[in-house]
Amino acid sequence: MIHYLSVSGLVQAAVLQNCRISDLVLEQQAQQLEQTPDQVYDAMAQSLAVMRQAVVDGIYPDLRSTSGLTGGAAFKMKCAVDDGKNICGRMFGSAMVKALAVSELNAAMGKIVAAPTAGSCGIIPAAVLTMQEEHHLSEDTAVRALFTASAIGMVIAQNASISGAEGGCQAECGSASAMAAAAVTEMAGGTPQQVSNACAIALKNILGLVCDPVAGLVEIPCIKRNAMGTANAFVAAELALAGIESAIPADEVIVAMKRIGDMLPVSLKETADGGLADTPTAKKLQEQVFGKRE
Amino acid sequence: MxxxxxxxxxxxxxxxxxxxxxxxxxxxxxxxxxxxxxxxxxxxxxxxxxxxxxxxxxxxxxxxxxxxxxxxxxxxxxxxxxxxxxxxxxxxxxxxxxxxxxxxxxxxxxxxxxxxxxxxxxxxxxxxxxxxxNGMEVEISGEATTFIILHNDTPGTIASVTQFLAGQNINIGSFRLSRRQKGGLAVMTLEVDSPVSGGINQELERLPNIISSTVLAPQ
Known part of the structure; x- marks a missing residue:
């Protein structure tokens, strides 16, 4: 039986049984939820379908958030990719489009899958769906990758946090990016150890990122940080798949994240009192949405 | 989790x-x-x-x-x-x-x-x-199947509710009672371990001194 107390535990169990991390997670979750593996699998497949639809729904030129502050970025990005104007190639551009689309749809009160949160909901769909499309992988590979991502997310939630209010943005977009890196690495045929390295590298790169949303809304800078988290997931997966190891093991990175989160002042944990939220422009935008405050 | x-x-x-x-x-x-x-x-x-x-x-x-x-x-x-x-x-x-x-x-x-x-x-x-x-203190998470039962504060009302649930083989995971004043309007909240059909709730509502009972499915 596997637990979600450490990434190393997951890796060891998968190596021992010579299988993917997702195989173990699917089997264990079916037992835990008292359902058949098919039922659990189908529920996850349904979530993937919602993610795919969110990408479609999020790419509109006149999509606007409830506050009116954001929207339309995914469409602009898509135009650039379609015109061959983006500088990092089609796959990278396509991943950016998806991350922006899902995040902007979230801000516009559209239907999304929290992964692990609403604020970071664009990263995993963008990474997994882009990987699937560009490398012509099966639906099964993509659905299973979400189980691996979830397992990493559960370890992070148990040992640190996946909430911006508790741990800053590193806990939301950082966790999502680490989960996405793990998923993409498994999709590419990486070993469980490489999955762990990808998770560690992704999370290390986002350590310390604060949660400083303008006007307290899940829009600025959250939407663009979803694009960043997606890019970072591919950075980490590329390195891990090339055999590059993380000097600091994933579990220690997670503990480091927890400690950093604890040390962050409250003003940088979703309260909209510090960081970008405290800039003159942010205050102007806040006034624009909510009117003047004392 | x-x-x-x-x-x-x-x-x-x-x-x-x-x-x-x-x-x-x-x-x-x-x-x-x-x-x-x-x-x-x-x-x-x-x-x-x-x-x-x-x-x-x-x-x-x-x-x-x-x-x-x-x-x-x-x-x-x-x-x-x-x-x-x-x-x-x-x-x-x-x-x-x-x-x-x-x-x-x-x-x-x-x-x-x-x-x-x-x-x-x-x-x-x-x-x-x-x-x-209704101004009375409760503690409901909505994570388990929950009964919210408004009733008159009279002796035996709680016993009749718990006895009824026991008869239906429904196990109570948590129980909380709150009332406005002695003998006045009171509210029981019970979290139970198994799903409950609407029929059971209707029967419960017919027990003496029960004003209304609402059952919430876990959300």
């Missing part, structure tokens, strides 16, 4: 606490009224009061009162849906001492004048706590 707590829930954005959690609070208020509301007065406290417009908390609460789920695509248009259904909704900003920053105070009125009031908080990740029903 399971995989669907991490990748999930499927929800309408933008915020699990300010949108999805708000829908859940509204749903419990609507379920407690037990009929279509014609009037809803909603007080917003703390962060709900400050940011409800940007997060669509108002739309989320309205949607929940009308029975929509956090993943219902109509949430965005819920205020106009309410208008069409003849549900008059008003919002006001309030301050509740010591309350969680994301707290809503909802008072609903039904067509025949029945009213119910509820104070609920969205405590993060879409999770909620209902702290008061």
């Amino acid at each position: 399971n995989v669907f707590d991490i990748i999930g829930p499927v929800m309408i954005g933008p915020s699990s606490s300010h949108t999805a959690g708000a829908v859940r609070i509204g749903r419990i208020a609507g379920a407690l009224l037990g009929e279509d509301a014609v009037k809803a007065e909603i007080g917003l406290h703390g962060s709900f009061a400050k940011t409800y417009k940007g997060h669509g908390t108002d739309k989320a609460l309205a949607a929940g009162i009308m029975g929509m789920e956090p993943s219902d695509s109509r949430i965005r248009e819920s205020l106009s849906v309410a208008k069409k259904r003849g549900l008059e909704i008003s919002f006001y900003l309030t301050h509740i001492d010591g309350a969680h920053p994301n707290t809503a105070l909802i008072t609903l009125t039904g067509a025949d004048g029945k009213t119910v009031s509820l104070e609920g908080a969205s405590i993060g990740g879409g999770n909620i706590r209902i702290h008061k029903v």
